[in-house]
Amino acid sequence: MADYTYNHGAKFPKNGITTQTNYRDITNDDWQAHGNVIMEIQKNLAAGKINEAAALIIQNNLKDLFINANDVNRIDEEIRNTQINTRSKKQNIYYSTTAPLEVMEEGDIWIGGK
């Protein structure tokens, strides 16, 4: 049975709906300010030095330029929670030994127990 999860920062439906990312493409201003660092990050990524690249991104506040796994996981979790929520828009009947309290909504039916 699919339960809502909030392990990767997903908000919906328990904690509301918010936009959290504001990614953007690199601009000339970025290039002039951080060109050497960006090249260094690319070199590290190409060489498989992921930790070094990540450290440079964080140190130079360039997170908006590089999509990271945390946000990918969060969006994936948001989509999954949305899928579960879509199903809950109709009354559900659950057959299980324990009540699936995480996903049950008022008016759902649980058949089971000991």
Add this chain to the structure above:
Amino acid sequence: MRIKFDETSQQFIPDIESKFSKIDPSDDGKIDNLILFQDVNILNKPYMDVFNNAEMTFQGKLDPKSTTIPSHEDVDKARQVLIDNGVDFYGAWLFNLWENRIIAIQKELDELPRDILISYSYMSDTGFEIV
């Protein structure tokens, strides 16, 4: 490359007008137009050459083939070369687009009433009613 369906010619043509999705999750009820993508093809090669070589000043610090960000002084101009010629730049903004789409769906879901099919009671003689 972004393409769109042209009503006049009844065929898909390069979309060089809409540079970014205008989807806004706060715009209730509005469904953004679908953006169609296709891989860069041989017709785009001249523009890609411009993007990679011709008008840009390569710094010479790193092999451009090993980079995912253009290694040019003027990245705005480099991107504009692609946009002006219908060659899309698969940038980080795509992630914003997808997040906005899922948020728009969540808001719609949040407002949907719940559909109850069966009412029930703890009293055994009440039975149930199928609505």
